[in-house]
Amino acid sequence: MSESEKKNYSYYVEQKTLDVTDRPRKFLQAFAAVLEHGSYGVALDTYTRVSAKCARCSSSCQLYEATEDVRDIPCQRSELLLKVYRRYFTRSGLMKARLFGGFTLTDEYLDTMAEEYYRCTACRRCKSTCPIGIDHGLVTHLARWLLAEIDVIPKALVVATREQLEGVGNTSAITVPGLKDTCEFLEEELEEEYGIAAKFPIDVEDAEYVFFPAVSDYLLEPDTLMGNAAVMHVTGASWTIGTGNFDGIDYGLFYSDRMMESIVNNVVDEVHRVRGKKVLVGECGHATRSAWYIPTFGGEKPPEVINCLQYAYQALKDGKIPLSNRKIEERVTYHDPCNIARAGRITEEPREILKMICTDFVEMTPNRAENYCCGGGGGTVSIDEIREFRTTLMGKRKADQIRATGAKYVVSPCANCKKQLKEVCEDNGLDEVDVVGLHDLLLKVIDFSDFQIDKDESSEEGETDTPAEMQEAAVNNPTETESGIDSE
Amino acid sequence: MEALIEWARGPFFWAALTFMVLGLLRHLAITLWDIFRVLRRAGDKNMPYKQIATNTVKWLFPIDKVGNRFVLSMTSVCFHIAVILVPIFLAGHIALWKRGTSLSWPALPNLASDILTIIAVISAVAIVIQRSMAKASRGLSRFQDYALPLIIAIPFATGFLVMHPQWNPFPFNVMFLLHVVSANVVLILVPLTKISHCVLLPLTQLVSEVAWHFPENAGSKVGVALGKEGEPI
Ligand code: SF4
Numbered sequence: 001m002s003e004s005e006k007k008n009y010s011y012y013v014e015q016k017t018l019d020v021t022d023r024p025r026k027f028l029q030a031f032a033a034v035l036e037h038g039s040y041g042v043a044l045d046t047y048t049r050v051s052a053k054c055a056r057c058s059s060s061c062q063l064y065e066a067t068e069d070v071r072d073i074p075c076q077r078s079e080l081l082l083k084v085y086r087r088y089f090t091r092s093g094l095m096k097a098r099l100f101g102g103f104t105l106t107d108e109y110l111d112t113m114a115e116e117y118y119r120c121t122a123c124r125r126c127k128s129t130c131p132i133g134i135d136h137g138l139v140t141h142l143a144r145w146l147l148a149e150i151d152v153i154p155k156a157l158v159v160a161t162r163e164q165l166e167g168v169g170n171t172s173a174i175t176v177p178g179l180k181d182t183c184e185f186l187e188e189e190l191e192e193e194y195g196i197a198a199k200f201p202i203d204v205e206d207a208e209y210v211f212f213p214a215v216s217d218y219l220l221e222p223d224t225l226m227g228n229a230a231v232m233h234v235t236g237a238s239w240t241i242g243t244g245n246f247d248g249i250d251y252g253l254f255y256s257d258r259m260m261e262s263i264v265n266n267v268v269d270e271v272h273r274v275r276g277k278k279v280l281v282g283e284c285g286h287a288t289r290s291a292w293y294i295p296t297f298g299g300e301k302p303p304e305v306i307n308c309l310q311y312a313y314q315a316l317k318d319g320k321i322p323l324s325n326r327k328i329e330e331r332v333t334y335h336d337p338c339n340i341a342r343a344g345r346i347t348e349e350p351r352e353i354l355k356m357i358c359t360d361f362v363e364m365t366p367n368r369a370e371n372y373c374c375g376g377g378g379g380t381v382s383i384d385e386i387r388e389f390r391t392t393l394m395g396k397r398k399a400d401q402i403r404a405t406g407a408k409y410v411v412s413p414c415a416n417c418k419k420q421l422k423e424v425c426e427d428n429g430l431d432e433v434d435v436v437g438l439h440d441l442l443l444k445v446i447d448f449s450d451f452q453i454d455k456d457e458s459s460e461e462g463e464t465d466t467p468a469e470m471q472e473a474a475v476n477n478p479t480e481t482e483s484g485i486d487s488e
Numbered sequence: 489m490e491a492l493i494e495w496a497r498g499p500f501f502w503a504a505l506t507f508m509v510l511g512l513l514r515h516l517a518i519t520l521w522d523i524f525r526v527l528r529r530a531g532d533k534n535m536p537y538k539q540i541a542t543n544t545v546k547w548l549f550p551i552d553k554v555g556n557r558f559v560l561s562m563t564s565v566c567f568h569i570a571v572i573l574v575p576i577f578l579a580g581h582i583a584l585w586k587r588g589t590s591l592s593w594p595a596l597p598n599l600a601s602d603i604l605t606i607i608a609v610i611s612a613v614a615i616v617i618q619r620s621m622a623k624a625s626r627g628l629s630r631f632q633d634y635a636l637p638l639i640i641a642i643p644f645a646t647g648f649l650v651m652h653p654q655w656n657p658f659p660f661n662v663m664f665l666l667h668v669v670s671a672n673v674v675l676i677l678v679p680l681t682k683i684s685h686c687v688l689l690p691l692t693q694l695v696s697e698v699a700w701h702f703p704e705n706a707g708s709k710v711g712v713a714l715g716k717e718g719e720p721i
């Protein structure tokens with residue numbers, strides 16, 4: 001870690017960050033460009049006019065609840081950027097500055113912003129308690145982008161993004177042979193443990209679904225991926241993993257719309273390359289929210305987007321996933337990933353699934369759109385050096401919530417939430433708790449009796465034996481490909 | 489004195505009122521235009537309008553929101569109800585409008601106006617006290633956050649004394665002048681301060697949503713504008 005230094009921040013940055021000169025001018029230049037080409041101006045303008053400073057938002061932010069430090073009040077943090085906006089981009093601010101001098105953007109001020117905007121996970125919980133509807137997640141999102149334009153980016157985020165856009169092609173630097181090996185291994189596991197010939201179809205053209213999980217799942221979450229493959233297998237879906245791009249992760253969402261746009265476009269390009277129809281996002285909150293930006297960035301005829309929870313729920317509802325009588329008996333609770341739940345877009349599907357497969361499902365309170373962030377949102381979970389901050393201050397609320405449920409399993413369909421929640425449990429004495437994905441549990445209760453390998457082989461003529469041939473057979477067989485699963 | 493009062497309730501009042509109306513219209517026009525501009529350029533024009541409408545109505549009539557910090561919320565709700573109703577529906581005000589413009593509308597009973605006026609004054613003071621007592625709001629507060637409720641309370645307090653000369657220890661004329669002038673000052677302050685939320689509040693939820701609807705190539709255009717296209721990460 002010789003080239004990186006913490007300097008004024010609690011996270012590591014690259015040497016490049018420390019070498020930038022003339023930062024206030026560059027920051028303002030970037031600000032001007034973003035206001036010109038982006039959609040943020042209307043929000044900043046409105047917020048500066050009406051911000052009531054009533055402090056209601058303080059009671060909804062888990063960080064302020066833990067620290068009770070004024071700097072952690074959502075409105076206080078947002079004011080840091082609004083102050084710059086008011087001074088440099090509103091007529092009254094410019095006039096006031098000319099007449100009375102006053103606030104000037106300095107290097108120190110930028111460093112304060114750099115610190116403060118990474119103390120917010122952009123979870124957007126506080127928006128719902130603000131009478132004005134000020135979206136501090138939006139302000140944090142924008143402030144981080146502007147900071148990124150003067151190269152203030154946590155090293156963990158920029159390194160991964162570089163790997164994805166300029167390196168191997170994904171944030172975990174998994175090579176194509178590595179991917180294939182992993183998939184083969186997972187197929188063998190599925191065969192050995194469950195007796196099924198579920199495949200991870202690679203580069204199959206014209207598939208209905210092109211799969212984009214958080215790529216880290218290939219390293220860390222074999223059960224989730226096996227669950228995904230099992231669901232696709234029993235529902236007879238036509239799906240594929242493209243070797244050109246198989247990473248749903250998009251750290252652009254956390255620090256730069258420029259990066260986000262490129263990453264989203266790469267997903268779309270890969271879908272077009274393999275002539276797929278829809279993007280199937282794996283268990284990942286921010287990957288899903290980024291994919292929802294496909295209609296924004298994805299050009300003409302953008303592919304439809306469906307999250308694997310929506311897919312699995314619809315399939316269960318349609319009776320396409322046979323369940324065994326054996327349900328999960330340990331107590332299970334569900335953590336809503338902010339990126340899919342805050343706007344209320346995916347909250348019921350996972351619950352319905354869990355109710356079908358568990359005997360003892362309990363809710364955390366509050367939940368759904370009002371959930372508390374895991375404490376590692378906004379990419380902060382990837383910043384290992386701030387673990388203590390994440391798990392004790394940011395994650396304290398979540399730990400209390402989990403403890404109150406008395407659950408054995410905390411289910412969260414998100415790679416980031418899972419990593420953070422595991423650390424939260426470790427650091428808060430919740431050693432008995434297991435943090436798992438939803439497909440991990442689903443996998444345990446699918447009734448595979450009609451899908452056993454020997455049965456398949458004996459009932460079908462002209463048996464296929466390579467994954468590609470099997471997939472082709474599936475694609476060519478209309479009764480199997482018409483999954484009838486709707487993305488809504 | 490008479491001339492001064494005439495000036496305050498005549499030209500000064502009309503100037504203040506016009507300033508407020510034009511100022512608020514300007515806020516509205518700018519905000520609506522900005523919303524329209526974002527929507528026109530948005531890559532994804534699908535908006536959760538129903539959700540936005542629900543949130544907007546919920547905050548315009550925050551019945552289910554008062555549970556969060558109950559005392560402060562109730563104070564604030566009382567304050568808002570009083571300061572909106574009394575100036576518009578006070579019988580005396582309506583009579584003046586009728587004389588000047590022949591416009592008229594139903595008035596509040598005088599007793600209700602009296603009670604609401606007292607509520608306005610007490611809740612304004614209570615808001616300031618609560619603001620200064622709670623750590624979070626104290627930390628956030630600017631000068632205007634303390635000053636505005638008190639400034640708004642002045643026309644209410646003076647108006648009450650004008651209506652009830654038996655409790656007014658000062659000369660009637662002085663009180664009347666103070667009432668009209670302070671009311672005019674409040675009108676002028678409306679578009680210049682956070683009070684402009686009185687017209688912008690119906691739009692703020694929409695604003696917070698549209699801001700997430702980026703133009704199609706916003707990212708790359710910013711890259712080009714900054715000369716960063718093709719620059720390594
Ligand atoms: S962490 Fe969440 S609740 Fe706290 S300020 Fe940031 S967006 Fe708001």
Ligand code: SF4
Pocket residue numbers: 051052053054055056057058074075129130131132133134628
């Ligand atoms: S609730 Fe809204 S207006 Fe009140 S302090 Fe927070 S952000 Fe500002």
